Amino acid sequence: MDPEKMVVNVPGGFNVYVERHRFDSSFETVILVNGALATTTSFSQTVKYLKEHFNVILYDLPYAGQSKQHNDLNTFLTKDDEVQILSYLIDRFAPEYLMSISWGGVAGLLALARQPKSIKKAIIGSFSPVLNKPMMDYISRAEALLEAQDQLGAADLLNSTVGKYLPRLLKVYNHRYLTSLPVSDCAQVAFHIRQVISLDASSYIEKLASIKIPVLFGNGQLDEYTTGSDVRMMARFIDDCSFVTLENTGHFLDLESKRSWNEARRVAFNFLLDGAESRKHHEHLLAGTAGSFEPSFAAAS
DSSP: OOEEEEEEEEEETTEEEEEEEETTTSSSSEEEEEEESSOOGGGGGHHHTTTTEEEEEOOOOTTSGGGGOOOOSOOOHHHHHHHHHHHHHHHHOOOOOEEEEEEEHHHHHHHTTTEEEEEEEEEEEEESSSSOOHHHHHHHHHHHHHHHHHEEEEEHHHHTTTTTTTTTHHHHHHHHHHHHHHHHHHHHHHHHHHHHHOOHHHHHHHGGOOOOOOOEEEEEEEEESHHHHHHHHGTTTSSSSEEEETTTTTTTTSSHHHHHHHEEEEEEEHSSOOOHHHHHHHHHHHHHHHOOOOOOOOOOO
16 A cells, blocks of 8 residues: 655744555554654665554655755754654654654654653664764764765765665665765755764753653664663663664664564564564464565665
8 A cells, every 4th residue: 555645844844755654544653763864765674564563654854855855955954853843743643653763763752752642652773872982983984974075985984884784785775875965965964963973962861851651772782883782871861761682683773684674573563562462473473474574775874
């Protein structure tokens, strides 16, 4: 079934492309939050398993994907803008669950701190409040390359660092996507990176104490950039949080292999579904009827 596609005018005068996947009228809904360079297509594999039990909402930020053509941006999009956009979409579509990836976790968590009425649980993937040495090295080099409009160098950097465990086909797509970025997009991403570097965790992390719903943090065992050990400091701020490490998986979680896709699927359903549905899903896996993994889309985060 094709998704319902629309362009939504949101606070700040931005227009946001939204895809609404309604797989079953009885299903609850998950809203997915992208990382820095990702678009709705980056969640194709996630939608493949979520559709078994959930409806899904995807969106592109104003400077990215299919939102870009609907905006005449003469300024950079800030983190506050991202939070405002996400909060507006949550209020409008009333999803029951939120899932984010990578630096989409900042906007996701700050939106949750506003205590949206509809959200019951959230999964924050590949996120850490700590900018450790490997992450600082990666984003500093990425900023310099983008400032120099060296898209080729930025693509090679992505594929050799946070994307090093991706299948070859996805690395090709990453390379094609990044090398075709216009200068204006490079400037926006460089600005995003400067925000990340200057983001003082203490300036936003205490706000997260107002999050009262269950939050699951999921990180790849092989991810040296957002590590499972660093993210555990979130337990000091969010009362109802838990942590899971996906074995033999890097930063991109369900994109890296069929095994990591199945593991991400299992973790998501165990956390989001009620007990009876979760047991039913586990039996489904044991029967060997899990969906297929096909790396057939671009992925950049």
